[in-house]
Amino acid sequence: MIKISTTLKLAALASVLVLAACTEKPKAVETAPPPTSMSNTTTSSIIPGSAEDLRVNVGDTVHFDYDAYNVTDEGRSILQRQAAWLQKYPSVRVTIEGNCDERGTREYNLALGARRANSVKEYLVSLGVSASRVDTISYGKERPICTESDEACWAQNRRGVTTITGGANS
Amino acid sequence: MKKFALALFALMAFALGAVVPAAAQLRVDVTQGNIQPLPIAIPDFIGSPQGAQIAAVVRADLDRSGLFRPLDPKSFVDKITDINAIPNFANWRVINAQALVSGQVQAQPDGRLRLDFRLWDVAAGSQMVGLQYYTTPDNWRRIAHMVSDAIYQRVTGEKGYFDTRIVFIAESGPATHRVKRLAVMDEDGANPKFLTNGSYMVLTPRFNPTAQMIAYMSYIGNKPRVYLFDMETGKQEMLGNFPNMTFSPRFSPDGNKVVMSLVSGGNSDIYVMDLRTRSISRLTTDPGIDTSPSYSPDGTKITFESDRGGSQQVYVMNADGSNQHRISFGGGKNGTPVWSPRGDLIAFTKQAGGAFRIGVMHPDGSGERVITDGWEDEGPTWAPNGRVLMFGRTARNGRGSSIWSVDVTGRNERRVITPGSASDPAWSPLIQ
Numbered sequence: 001m002i003k004i005s006t007t008l009k010l011a012a013l014a015s016v017l018v019l020a021a022c023t024e025k026p027k028a029v030e031t032a033p034p035p036t037s038m039s040n041t042t043t044s045s046i047i048p049g050s051a052e053d054l055r056v057n058v059g060d061t062v063h064f065d066y067d068a069y070n071v072t073d074e075g076r077s078i079l080q081r082q083a084a085w086l087q088k089y090p091s092v093r094v095t096i097e098g099n100c101d102e103r104g105t106r107e108y109n110l111a112l113g114a115r116r117a118n119s120v121k122e123y124l125v126s127l128g129v130s131a132s133r134v135d136t137i138s139y140g141k142e143r144p145i146c147t148e149s150d151e152a153c154w155a156q157n158r159r160g161v162t163t164i165t166g167g168a169n170s
Numbered sequence: 171m172k173k174f175a176l177a178l179f180a181l182m183a184f185a186l187g188a189v190v191p192a193a194a195q196l197r198v199d200v201t202q203g204n205i206q207p208l209p210i211a212i213p214d215f216i217g218s219p220q221g222a223q224i225a226a227v228v229r230a231d232l233d234r235s236g237l238f239r240p241l242d243p244k245s246f247v248d249k250i251t252d253i254n255a256i257p258n259f260a261n262w263r264v265i266n267a268q269a270l271v272s273g274q275v276q277a278q279p280d281g282r283l284r285l286d287f288r289l290w291d292v293a294a295g296s297q298m299v300g301l302q303y304y305t306t307p308d309n310w311r312r313i314a315h316m317v318s319d320a321i322y323q324r325v326t327g328e329k330g331y332f333d334t335r336i337v338f339i340a341e342s343g344p345a346t347h348r349v350k351r352l353a354v355m356d357e358d359g360a361n362p363k364f365l366t367n368g369s370y371m372v373l374t375p376r377f378n379p380t381a382q383m384i385a386y387m388s389y390i391g392n393k394p395r396v397y398l399f400d401m402e403t404g405k406q407e408m409l410g411n412f413p414n415m416t417f418s419p420r421f422s423p424d425g426n427k428v429v430m431s432l433v434s435g436g437n438s439d440i441y442v443m444d445l446r447t448r449s450i451s452r453l454t455t456d457p458g459i460d461t462s463p464s465y466s467p468d469g470t471k472i473t474f475e476s477d478r479g480g481s482q483q484v485y486v487m488n489a490d491g492s493n494q495h496r497i498s499f500g501g502g503k504n505g506t507p508v509w510s511p512r513g514d515l516i517a518f519t520k521q522a523g524g525a526f527r528i529g530v531m532h533p534d535g536s537g538e539r540v541i542t543d544g545w546e547d548e549g550p551t552w553a554p555n556g557r558v559l560m561f562g563r564t565a566r567n568g569r570g571s572s573i574w575s576v577d578v579t580g581r582n583e584r585r586v587i588t589p590g591s592a593s594d595p596a597w598s599p600l601i602q
Contacts, residue, residue, distance in 0.1 A: 069436075102546065104482075104521075105462075105475075105482075105505045105506050105521075105526070105548050105549070106373065106374060106506075106594070107374065107417060107418040107431070107461045107475075108459060108462070108475065108477075108482055108506075110373075110387075110394070110418070110438075111431065111433070111438035111459040112459065114414075114415055114433045114436055114437075114438060115437070115459070117436070118435060118436025118437075119436065121436075122436075136414075136436075137393075137394065137415070138394065138415055140373075142348065142350070142371060142373070143346075144345060144346055145346060146346075147345040147346060147568030148567050148568075149567050
């Protein structure tokens with residue numbers, strides 16, 4: 001999540017402003033640190049409206065607390081950027097992948113992953129994204145991105161990932 | 171895949187008349203937690219090559235049970251040369267055998283195998299069992315398991331569980347991109363077969379009561395749904411047509427229903443589908459996670475897990491969804507309840523103190539006992555006699571999963587032989 005924040009681009013900031021303008025109640029959004037210089041050259045080749053654009057410039061992942069499925073404050077700011085980006089590229093369709101750490105039984109985690117994916121979807125929809133553009137899937141604890149059995153890894157694995165399933169630029 | 175019932179044709183079993191069975195004194199009580207395994211001599215059966223192979227499988231079965239101690243054939247001072255002669259018991263007493271198995275395999279003119287075996291009480295000098303089987307030569311392992319089951323049953327008074335199969339998930343590849351395939355094998359790990367090719371993830375398989383059908387969850391087309399796999403035809407069929415994830419399937423004891431979880435609006439509730447009419451009924455309605463349902467053997471109740479009270483706990487309800495009540499109060503989180511085929515216990519996964527362990531308790535929640543001590547043990551499944559459990563054990567740091575068995579007493583914990591990493595075992599009933 002730190003990585004995502006540090007690669008936040010000006011374009012995404014602009015999107016947040018657009019979003020703020022069209023929602024009834026402006027919300028305080030935490031501003032992430034400015035982009036680091038190393039990414040300036042690499043991101044210039046990213047096509048706006050592409051999957052890479054979402055992943056690198058907006059942030060495609062939100063994280064959850066242990067055995068929880070409510071979107072955190074940090075998650076909200078990422079999803080607000082995602083919502084703005086999705087408003088900007090209205091043909092894009094996404095699937096929210098709900099994931100869990102290994103510290104739950106298999107079926108419970110499938111259910112928990114479904115809750116997490118649904119929380120992300122509901123928040124995006126509350127920000128004006130059409131529900132018909134957002135699908136969900138739970139992978140439970142079956143798709144870890146980090147395999148060490150410690151809290152640092154588990155925190156990374158407790159995540160909702162917004163993946164593009166159609167309509168993106170490429 | 172051939173139907174098991176067809177493969178084992180013309181099975182005959184009857185007491186041989188050569189020796190009058192005496193009242194046996196030999197007895198092993200499987201309910202005790204610290205019994206001495208029974209020393210048993212199982213010489214190679216007469217007739218090659220299957221005679222030696224079958225005896226080896228019987229020795230391995232009985233040894234694995236933890237209730238028997240098959241003696242090393244090298245220690246034998248006598249051998250069986252005639253299945254119909256009374257053994258010289260003194261020669262088996264001298265090596266401290268308490269039981270003796272004699273057997274013979276003969277090829278029949280029609281190509282089938284005929285197997286005769288007898289179980290002897292060495293101290294009493296009497297026959298305990300005499301049985302005869304016919305089968306096709308490729309079925310010799312099943313005959314061996316049936317011999318093991320007959321010995322187990324005669325000595326313990328409980329039905330055996332060797333002539334059974336295990337459906338499980340075969341795992342390969344790195345933890346971040348694990349390939350999970352549906353697989354099936356004999357209870358002793360022999361004859362493993364992959365039923366899916368690994369191009370999509372498969373989880374939580376369970377047998378129906380005839381072991382001809384498997385209910386499981388599959389990610390075919392990236393749509394996680396409950397499927398049925400027909401062992402006879404090899405065909406897979408999505409169960410129902412639901413807009414969201416279905417998971418956690420398990421058959422009713424009569425095989426006519428599948429109880430499972432359906433997701434709607436992010437929430438998981440338990441439903442039951444009648445396989446004959448495909449009609450579906452909802453059993454739980456609360457906003458908590460309700461999953462892992464498992465019927466009582468008489469079909470009147472269902473145990474399941476729910477976090478409706480704030481944490482994952484084991485509940486019991488009537489099969490129509492009425493009278494839902496929590497039964498786990500032993501501390502920690504408790505889930506994946508599975509009702510014993512005997513009806514007397516519910517096995518479950520307990521999460522407490524940073525570890526996942528297998529426990530058992532009575533259906534009213536009393537008498538809780540934790541019977542394993544792994545770091546992440548989960549998903550128990552019962553042998554058809556309710557005396558042994560298998561479960562999945564995950565190693566730390568993504569180093570793979572394995573299947574283990576343990577007696578309900580907590581003793582005799584053993585790793586089950588699988589082709590590579592494996593998880594989600596489900597035990598079949600005794601094969602018909």
